[in-house]
Amino acid sequence: MVLNLCVKHNCKTDKKMKYIRNSLLLLGLALGLLSCTKEIKQGTKATKSSIGVEAYVVKAMGLDNRIKTTGNLLPNEMIELRSEVAGRIDQLVISEGKRVKKGTLLVQIDDSELQAQLRKLQAQLKLVEENEKRQKELWDINGISKVEYDRSYTELESTRADIDSTLSKIRKSKIVAPFDGTLGLRSVSEGAYVSVGTTIASLVQLDPLKLEFSVPEKYASYVKDGMTVDFSVAGNAQPFQAKVYAYQSQIDEQSRTLKVRALLPNPDGKLIPGAFADLSILLERIDQALMVPTYCIVPLLNGQNLFVCRNGQANLINVVVGIRTEEQIQILQGIAIGDTIATTGLLAIKDKTPVSVKKIINVP
Numbered sequence: 001m002v003l004n005l006c007v008k009h010n011c012k013t014d015k016k017m018k019y020i021r022n023s024l025l026l027l028g029l030a031l032g033l034l035s036c037t038k039e040i041k042q043g044t045k046a047t048k049s050s051i052g053v054e055a056y057v058v059k060a061m062g063l064d065n066r067i068k069t070t071g072n073l074l075p076n077e078m079i080e081l082r083s084e085v086a087g088r089i090d091q092l093v094i095s096e097g098k099r100v101k102k103g104t105l106l107v108q109i110d111d112s113e114l115q116a117q118l119r120k121l122q123a124q125l126k127l128v129e130e131n132e133k134r135q136k137e138l139w140d141i142n143g144i145s146k147v148e149y150d151r152s153y154t155e156l157e158s159t160r161a162d163i164d165s166t167l168s169k170i171r172k173s174k175i176v177a178p179f180d181g182t183l184g185l186r187s188v189s190e191g192a193y194v195s196v197g198t199t200i201a202s203l204v205q206l207d208p209l210k211l212e213f214s215v216p217e218k219y220a221s222y223v224k225d226g227m228t229v230d231f232s233v234a235g236n237a238q239p240f241q242a243k244v245y246a247y248q249s250q251i252d253e254q255s256r257t258l259k260v261r262a263l264l265p266n267p268d269g270k271l272i273p274g275a276f277a278d279l280s281i282l283l284e285r286i287d288q289a290l291m292v293p294t295y296c297i298v299p300l301l302n303g304q305n306l307f308v309c310r311n312g313q314a315n316l317i318n319v320v321v322g323i324r325t326e327e328q329i330q331i332l333q334g335i336a337i338g339d340t341i342a343t344t345g346l347l348a349i350k351d352k353t354p355v356s357v358k359k360i361i362n363v364p
Contacts, residue, residue: 050354054344055309056293056361058335063289065222065323067281071213071231075273076263077179077205083194084172085109092190094201100177107175107200114173118166125159132156181205182269204273207266211242213279214257222283223247229262231277240264240271291328293363296341297321307342308335309355314342316351328363 091108100106135152138144184202188194211231215223229242242262251258264271298305304321307314319334335341342349343361 050312050356051345051349052358053309053314053342053349053355054359054361055340055357056296056343056363058290058292058331058337058339058341060288060337061291063286063291063323063325063330064282065284065286067215067219067283069213069215069279069281071211071277071279073233073271073273073275073277074210074212074261075181075204075206076208076210077181078202078273079178080202081106081175081200083107083109083175083196083198083200085169086193086195087111087173088193089188089190092186092188092200094183094186096183096185096201099180099182100203102177102179104177105174106177106183106203109173109175109194111170111173114166114170118163118170121159121163121166125156125163128152128156128159175200177203179203179205206269206271206273208263209266209271209273211262211264211277211279212259213262213277214252214255214259215281217251217256217258219283220251220258223258223260227282229279229281231279233271233275233277236270238270286323286330289323290331290335290337291325291363292331292335292341293343293361294324294327294329296343296346297329298346306331306335307346307349307355309340309342309357312354312356314349314351314353314355 087109089107090110091105093104093106093108132152132155135144135149139146139149181203182205184204186201188198188200194200211229213229223244225244225246227244229244231240231242232238233240242264244260244262246261248259292306296306298307298316302318304319306317306319308317309315317334320332322330322332324330340357340360342355345355349355
């Protein structure tokens with residue numbers, strides 16, 4: 001009897017324990033399911049959130065491909081007036097800083113001795129010409145030998161050569177202006193004795209002027225005759241223009257640049273040779289250039305990149321850049337007209353990051 005009671009008691013206990021275990025198991029499953037549902041909802045909510053950015057819509061626009069460099073103004077022509085013969089300055093017609101015409105007598109060195117020598121030679125010439133004529137007639141009739149005639153002929157040619165030499169020295173004793181120009185400061189006075197090579201003054205042609213400058217080797221192919229060069233000089237707010245007329249036939253091996261010269265009118269003499277010039281050179285005009293703000297560029301190890309907003313996300317696109325201006329940069333490859341480029345939040349977003357465009361900006 002006691003045995004039967006124990007058996008009944010144990011059975012009731014086992015049923016109760018089994019019920020408790022099942023209840024706890026169901027409770028655990030319910031809590032787990034509730035936690036998973038909450039995480040899924042939170043994940044879905046996080047996926048749907050995006051970063052708000054400002055953006056720029058790519059469009060084609062005109063672009064001037066310009067480079068900036070420096071140069072120097074040069075006179076169109078410039079010489080130093082130097083004496084070719086030694087002697088005393090008999091006449092000095094140099095007004096410092098004044099313009100003179102081509103052919104104007106500027107310096108006359110005393111040539112009185114040369115003039116006297118010329119008259120003597122001219123008198124001798126008449127005698128030797130008569131002598132040569134008589135000797136020629138005698139030789140024609142075999143009255144004299146060929147040697148005697150050749151001697152008279154040589155004397156005639158020698159006298160003529162002496163006259164030409166004297167005339168040349170007389171011409172050198174006069175210094176005349178070889179072109180229209182402006183005289184510089186003189187370094188001698190009238191009556192002074194000068195030797196061969198003494199500098200007397202300078203003569204420069206100020207209208208037109210030359211503008212000399214150099215362009216980097218990679219732009220050498222753009223340089224053409226007739227292209228316009230804009231420039232300015234210190235102390236003068238007026239803009240000036242020059243036209244390219246010549247350039248060096250080869251690249252300088254040391255500086256890797258091409259030397260170029262341009263010509264400009266200077267009728268009023270406002271510009272002075274030797275002045276330093278700041279140049280802006282238009283190399284080409286691009287009508288359909290894709291430009292984006294410079295600050296949109298994201299430099300990475302693979303090169304230059306942009307974040308292009310497509311289908312609600314930012315796509316990191318590698319691009320090839322071209323001409324850079326103060327505020328914009330040209331994109332040669334990687335984007336097209338109408339693409340939306342992220343301009344803000346560039347440090348917060350990555351490739352494939354969800355984004356929403358909250359504002360479209362315009363760039364002048």
